[in-house]
Amino acid sequence: MNRRKLITTGLAAAAGASGLAIAGGLAKRYGLIPPDSLGPYGPGETLTYAAQRILTSHSMAREFSPSEISKPPFANGEPPKTEAFQRLQAGGFADWRLAVDGMVARPASFSIAELKSRPSRSQITHLACEEGWSYIAEWKGVPLSHILDAAGILPQAKYVVYFSIDRQWWDSVDMADALHPQTLIAYGMNGAELPVGNGGPLRLRVPRQLGYKNVKYITRLTVTDNLKRFGDGLGSSSPAAGYAWYAGI
Amino acid sequence: MCFLALLGTGVEIVISHPRFYWGEAGNVNTPALFKLPIPASRGSVPTGYGYVLPDQNGWSRYLHFQTAWVAVFTGFLYVIFSFFSGHLRRDLLPRKGDRSWRVFYSEIRNHLRFQRPSEEEAWSYNLLQRLTYLIVIFVLFPLVIWTGLAMSPAIASTFPATVTVLGGQQSARTIHFFVSVFLFLFLLIHVLMICLAGLKSRMRAMITGRAGADKELA
Numbered sequence: 001m002n003r004r005k006l007i008t009t010g011l012a013a014a015a016g017a018s019g020l021a022i023a024g025g026l027a028k029r030y031g032l033i034p035p036d037s038l039g040p041y042g043p044g045e046t047l048t049y050a051a052q053r054i055l056t057s058h059s060m061a062r063e064f065s066p067s068e069i070s071k072p073p074f075a076n077g078e079p080p081k082t083e084a085f086q087r088l089q090a091g092g093f094a095d096w097r098l099a100v101d102g103m104v105a106r107p108a109s110f111s112i113a114e115l116k117s118r119p120s121r122s123q124i125t126h127l128a129c130e131e132g133w134s135y136i137a138e139w140k141g142v143p144l145s146h147i148l149d150a151a152g153i154l155p156q157a158k159y160v161v162y163f164s165i166d167r168q169w170w171d172s173v174d175m176a177d178a179l180h181p182q183t184l185i186a187y188g189m190n191g192a193e194l195p196v197g198n199g200g201p202l203r204l205r206v207p208r209q210l211g212y213k214n215v216k217y218i219t220r221l222t223v224t225d226n227l228k229r230f231g232d233g234l235g236s237s238s239p240a241a242g243y244a245w246y247a248g249i
Numbered sequence: 250m251c252f253l254a255l256l257g258t259g260v261e262i263v264i265s266h267p268r269f270y271w272g273e274a275g276n277v278n279t280p281a282l283f284k285l286p287i288p289a290s291r292g293s294v295p296t297g298y299g300y301v302l303p304d305q306n307g308w309s310r311y312l313h314f315q316t317a318w319v320a321v322f323t324g325f326l327y328v329i330f331s332f333f334s335g336h337l338r339r340d341l342l343p344r345k346g347d348r349s350w351r352v353f354y355s356e357i358r359n360h361l362r363f364q365r366p367s368e369e370e371a372w373s374y375n376l377l378q379r380l381t382y383l384i385v386i387f388v389l390f391p392l393v394i395w396t397g398l399a400m401s402p403a404i405a406s407t408f409p410a411t412v413t414v415l416g417g418q419q420s421a422r423t424i425h426f427f428v429s430v431f432l433f434l435f436l437l438i439h440v441l442m443i444c445l446a447g448l449k450s451r452m453r454a455m456i457t458g459r460a461g462a463d464k465e466l467a
Contacts, residue, residue, distance in 0.1 A: 041308070042316025051404045059406040064273070074276045076293060126274060126418060128402060130310060131291055132266030133276035134418060208403045242307025248403030249314060 012181075027090050029175060031158065035227045035235030041226030049246040056248065057166045057176045062208070063206035064124045070135035073190060080166045080217060088165075093201040098147075098185065102161070102222035111199050112187060118142040118150075123182055129211035130247065139205050141225025141230045149224065153204030158227045159235070162204050163220040171236040172227060172245075182207050205236060210247035211237060251320035252310060252436065259429055261309035264302055269426060282423060317397065323388055340374055341383055347376045381435065384413045390430055396425035424435030 027033050032050035036042070073225050079085065088096050093112055101107040128134035148160070160178040163170040177183055186205040187194050194200035199216030206213045211234075227235040235245040263397070267285035275281065277294060288298035298407065304374050331337040346352070374382065395411065398404045399421035403411045415421045443452075 020377035041315050044318050045311065047318050048314050051399070056403045057405045059403070061402060061406045062409050062412070068273060070274045070276070070279065072278050074278050126402065126405075128400070129266075129419060130262075130306060131294075132263070132268075132272045132422060135276050136274045208406050210402060238307075240313075243309075244311055244314075249398075249400035 002118065004149065008222060009224075013072065034244075034246050035172075035233065036239040045246065048244075048249060050246045052246070053174075056208065059208070060183050061123075061125050063082070063125070064136050066138070068111075068136050069138060069190060071123060073137065073195070073198070074133070074135040075195060076133075076211070077197075078178055078214075079196045080164075082166070085165055085217065089196065092149060092204075096201050096216065096219070098195055098202060099220045100147060100151045101220070102224050103154040103157045104148070104181065104223050105154065106150075108151050110133075110147070115142050115147075115185060115187060115202075121181070121184060122188075123184075123207070125182070125205075125207040127207070127211055127214065128179030130243070138190050139184060139186045141205060143181060144183045144221075145166035145181065145184055147221070149221075154224050156224045158225045159223075161222040161224055161227070161230055162215055162218050163222075165216050165217045165219045169215055170231065170236065171204075171213055172224075172230070175205055177208065179208075180208070186206055187199055208248060210249075212243060213247045251316050252322065252432070255320060257432060258309035258313040258316070261305040262313065263426065264288075265306045266275075266294055267296065267306065270419035271376075271423060272419055275419040306410050317394075321394060324386075328386065337368065341379055341386070343379050353375055354380045358439060385432070385435055389428055389435070393425060393428040393432065396421045396428065400425065417444040445465065 007230045022034075024227075026044070029051050030154055032046070032053055034045055035050040037046045079089075079176050097109050098105075098111075098115065107176060119142065120140055122138060122140045123134060124138045126136050144160070157175065159174055160174045161170060161172040173183070182205075182246055184205040186199070186203050187201060189195060189198055189200075194203060199214070202218050203216045204214055224230070227233060234240065237247055238247075247248055263285070265289065267289050268275070268281040269283055269285075269286050270279065271282045284296070287296070288300055288302050289296050290302040290304040304422045331341065340386055353376060360377065397414045397416065398420055399415055405418065411419060412418055415424060
C-alpha cells in the first residue's frame with residue numbers, strides 16, 4: 001500500500017466514522033433509536049425502526065370494508081388462568097380498572113363503563129401476527145390519545161408503557177404510536193363486546209404494528225421518558241423472549 | 250452468505266405457520282391455499298404431526314431483517330456499479346448477435362446435451378446465463394424485497410398500493426415464499442453448474458477476476 005492510498009483510505013474511514021457518529025447523534029435527538037438497540041441485532045433493528053419512523057410517523061393503517069371482516073373470527077392464545085382474572089370475569093368485568101400514571105398531571109383510573117362513556121372510534125383493520133397468520137376485524141374503543149389528554153401528559157413524555165393483568169406481559173410504544181388516532185384502548189369487536197379470547201375486556205390496539213404489540217387484558221398505562229426503569233430496560237417483555245421491541249415489520 | 254442467512258431464518262419463520270393463503274387475511278380458521286407438509290413450531294397450528302418444533306422465530310426475525318439491510322445495501326451498490334462500469338452492458342445484456350430465438354434454442358440444446366463450455370466461454374457469460382442473471386437481479390431480487398416490505402403493517406400504512414396490487418398481505422407472503430424458492434433453486438443450479446464447469450478454476454476466476462488461470466499455470 002503506497003502513501004497516497006493510505007491517506008485516501010484513512011480519510012474515507014474518518015469520513016465514514018464521523019458520518020456514522022453524526023447520524024447516530026441525529027437519530028438519538030429525533031428519537032429514532034429503539035430500546036433494544038444494543039446487542040448483536042441492534043444495527044438492523046435501529047435501521048428498521050429509524051427508517052420506518054421517518055416514513056410512517058403520520059401514516060394511517062389501512063381500513064377495510066365490512067365485507068372483508070374475517071369469518072369465522074379468530075382468537076389466539078388462552079385467557080389468563082389466574083384467580084384474579086377469573087373473579088373479574090365472573091363479575092362481568094364490572095370491577096376491571098385501567099390505571100393511568102407516570103408522567104401525567106392527573107393520574108387516573110377508569111372502569112370499563114367510564115371508558116365507554118368517552119368518545120369512541122371504530123375501525124376495520126388487519127391484525128397480523130409475526131408467525132404469519134392474520135385476521136380482519138372491526139375494533140371499537142377509546143383512542144389512547146384521548147385518555148392521555150384527559151390525564152394531561154407532561155411535555156417530556158416519550159413512551160407509554162402498558163401492562164397486562166398477567167404482569168409477565170407488558171410492552172410500550174413511542175409517542176408517534178401512542179398519540180396516533182388509530183391507536184385504541186379497544187373494548188369492542190365486530191359489533192359486540194371484545195371477546196376474552198381476543199383480549200377482552202381491554203386490549204391495546206396498535207394497527208401499524210404486529211399482533212404481539214397489541215397486549216391483551218390491560219390494566220395499567222404508565223407514561224415515561226425512560227424505558228430503562230421498566231423490567232430489564234428493553235422497553236417490553238418481548239426482547240427478553242427474543243422478539244424485537246418495534247414490530248412494524 | 251447473506252442469502253443463506255435470509256434463507257435459514259426465513260425457513261425458521263415459515264415453520265411457525267407453515268400454511269399459505271391468498272388475499273388480505275388468513276389463519277387456521279380460513280381455508281389455506283396450500284400447506285407445507287412439515288410440523289410447526291407453534292402448537293396452535295394443526296399440522297397433523299403429533300409434535301411441535303422448537304420456536305426460533307424471535308432471533309430469526311431479528312437476523313432476517315438485519316441481513317436484509319446488508320443484502321439490499323450490497324445489491325444496491327452492485328447494481329449502481331454495474332451500470333456505471335459497463336458490467337451490465339458488456340456482461341449481462343445479451344450480445345447483439347445473440348438476441349434471437351435461434352441462438353436461444355441452440356443454447357438450450359447445448360445445455361440439455363450437457364456440453365461443457367468451450368474455451369472462449371470461460372471469458373464471458375452465454376445467452377442463457379445472461380438472461381438468468383438479468384431475471385435474478387432485476388426481477389426476483391426486487392420482487393422479494395417488495396413482497397417482504399408489503400408484509401409490514403407500517404409500510405402498508407404509508408404505501409397501501411404496494412400491498413393491494415399484490416392482492417393483499419397474505420398474497421405478499423405467499424409470493425415472497427415462491428420467489429425465495431426460485432432464488433434458492435437458482436443458487437443450487439448456479440453452484441451445480443460451477444462444479445460441472447470446474448470448481449477450482451471458477452472460484453479462482455471469481456475472486457481474482459482472471460479466467461483461464463489453469464492454462465497459464467500448466
